[in-house]
Amino acid sequence: MEQMSPKERLYATLYRQEVDRIPVAQPLQTGTVELMESCGAFWPAVHSDPELMATLAYEAHAKIGFESVRVPFDVNVESEALGCILDYEKGSRKGLDIQPSVKTAPISNLEGLEATPDPDPHTTGRMPVVLEAIRLLRKRLPAEIPILSAVVGPFMVAGQIRGVDPFMRELMREPDFVTKVVEKAFRACLAYAQAQVEAGSDVVVIVDASASPDLISPAQFDAFAKPYTKDLSAGVSVPTILHICGRTKPSLAHMAECANGVSIDSLVPMREAREIVGERWRFVAT
Amino acid sequence: MGSGGLLQQLVEAVVVGNGAAAESLAAGALAEGAGAYQIIEEALIPAMNIVSGKYDRKEYYLPQMLISSDAFYAAFNKVKGGLSSEQAxxxxxxxxxxxxxxxxxxxxxxxxxxxxxxxxxxxxxxxxxxxxxxxxxxxxxxxxxxxxxxxxxxxxxxxxxxxxxxxxxxxxxxxxxxxxxxxxxxxxxxxxxxxxxxxxxxxxxxxxxxxxxxxxx
Missing domain, CATH: 3.40.50.280 (Cobalamin-binding domain)
Structure with a gap:
């Protein structure tokens, strides 16, 4: 028999307490074309309009029955606030089914990095759009349905604002510069994540796609990604889930140290993940 | 030093991703009389096979692979003009x-x-x-x-x-x-x-x- 509300169940899972059953919360974005059609809120307009963003997020709860909602629907809110120019109309359907991506990265050297202002989450770029969408959802949703909000991990944001190609090379050639770029990204991510919580987010999902062992070595993850992700997670007052794409098996134990929960994709068999994370096991979603 | 020693050093330069060294070693090997085709066959291909093997064994990840590729191209671009039209x-x-x-x-x-x-x-x-x-x-x-x-x-x-x-x-x-x-x-x-x-x-x-x-x- 069900005794817990969806939010209690998710929190209990992330804090490793007893649950009455497995929570059906979705830490990743839920923007399918079918949901856009059923609620009338379409990409790419959704990305820049709090009303549309809240409407599409709500639809995943209302239509699919996820016991959660999740905003935003792309991974470039932070990088855009730090100066990236985005392309919102990718592909033949003009951004309807493809997330916005970085057209030009703003940082090319240390001077440029130092000249870049730290974003204010309440005024810079689309950060205020996401915050307002969280507030709207908080008003519209039953209190027991958790709001999950995503913040991109500092390592991934650093790659976005420097450009992934040069960034990956500088990881080898100019590690001090890389550290400074990640630190810059970290400050932006932390302020933004804290503002999400203030706006009403119940769980912060840290998405760090480029910190995948498909790309960087475990040693590089330890040096350039993990400390910042860990601090970001510790810097917010709600539980966190860390999502990293790809074949994350080699990093799972380290990922588990960074957040309350770990999210993996279908390339990692659940049983193997559980064996690795073991006692530190908290929450795994695919 | 003969071109053989230079070619061995060129292999190492590509494997560790030292582009400047790879370029000057390729130039040095040409100056010592090695042919473009020989440099590619005896140094650049073996070097990239080593790099690819390290990548498969997870000794190398993308960043290491990228700087080795850069070193490969630095040397390759130096010598490729010397290929015969048939080789090219x-x-x-x-x-x-x-x-x-x-x-x-x-x-x-x-x-x-x-x-x-x-x-x-x-x-x-x-x-x-x-x-x-x-x-x-x-x-x-x-x-x-x-x-x-x-x-x-x-x-x-x-x-x-x-x-x-x-x-x-x-x-x-x-x-x-x-x-x-x-x-x-x-x-x-x-x-x-x-x-x-x-x-x-x-x-x-x-x-x-x-x-x-x-x-x-």
Whole structure:
């Protein structure tokens, strides 16, 4: 028999307490074309309009029955606030089914990095759009349905604002510069994540796609990604889930140290993940 | 020092990703009388095979792979002008790119580097390439092989459309087509009518070698 509300169940899972059953919360974005059609809120307009963003997020709860909602629907809110120019109309359907991506990265050297202002989450770029969408959802949703909000991990944001190609090379050639770029990204991510919580987010999902062992070595993850992700997670007052794409098996134990929960994709068999994370096991979603 | 010692140092420079050293060692080997073809055969190909092996064994990750590729190209560009016109044609011509809508080009770049290191001439279309551009490239460049990559599920459709476009334009029989990338499978390859599916750069190279050898025979 069900005794817990969806939010209690998710929190209990992330804090490793007893649950009455497995929570059906979705830490990743839920923007399918079918949901856009059923609620009338379409990409790419959704990305820049709090009303549309809240409407599409709500639809995943209302239509699919996820016991959660999740905003935003792309991974470039932070990088855009730090100066990236985005392309919102990718592909033949003009951004309807493809997330916005970085057209030009703003940082090319240390001077440029130092000249870049730290974003204010309440005024810079689309950060205020996401915050307002969280507030709207908080008003519209039953209190027991958790709001999950995503913040991109500092390592991934650093790659976005420097450009992934040069960034990956500088990881080898100019590690001090890389550290400074990640630190810059970290400050932006932390302020933004804290503002999400203030706006009403119940769980912060840290998405760090480029910190995948498909790309960087475990040693590089330890040096350039993990400390910042860990601090970001510790810097917010709600539980966190860390999502990293790809074949994350080699990093799972380290990922588990960074957040309350770990999210993996279908390339990692659940049983193997559980064996690795073991006692530190908290929450795994695919 | 003879060119043999320089070639050994060149192998090491590429493996550790020292581009400046690779370039000057390649120049030094040329000055010592080594031929362009010899430098490629005896230093650059073995070096990239070592790098590719380290990558497969997870001793190297993308950042190490990238700086080794840079060092390879620094040396390769220094010597390739010295290839005879017959040698410069390489083993075969490959048009390679990431399909429309997808900007993930890491896997594609890896395959391209390994193919070039092994004597294929690659026409790199880049990433997020419109279908028409592939059709034009196949018509104009008359490659032996076309290699398409995508990392994302939604853009698998672009891959199918590119194959459909080749059929519609009557180009399909002129070129062998390989597909690859995270969500791609043998089943999907069959469904869209491509000739080969590969999961990594070694499989791509083996297929490319077999295919052009088969053509010659």
């Amino acid at each position: 044609k390489g083993k075969g011509k490959v048009v390679i790119g990431v399909v429309e809508g997808d900007i993930h080009d890491i896997g594609k770049n890896l395959v391209k580097t390994v193919l070039e290191a092994n004597g294929f001439i690659c026409v790199d279309m880049g990433r997020d390439v419109p279908i028409e551009d592939y059709l034009d490239a196949v018509a104009e460049q008359t490659p032996d092989l076309l290699m398409l990559s995508t990392l994302m599920t939604p853009t698998m459709l672009s891959m199918k459309r590119t194959l459909d476009g080749l059929v519609e334009d009557g180009l399909r029989d002129s070129v062998m087509v390989a597909v690859g990338g995270g969500p791609i499978s043998e089943e999907f390859r069959k469904k869209i009518g491509a000739d080969f599916y590969g999961d990594n750069e070694k499989m791509a190279l083996a297929w490319a070698n077999e295919t052009v050898n088969g053509k010659v025979a």
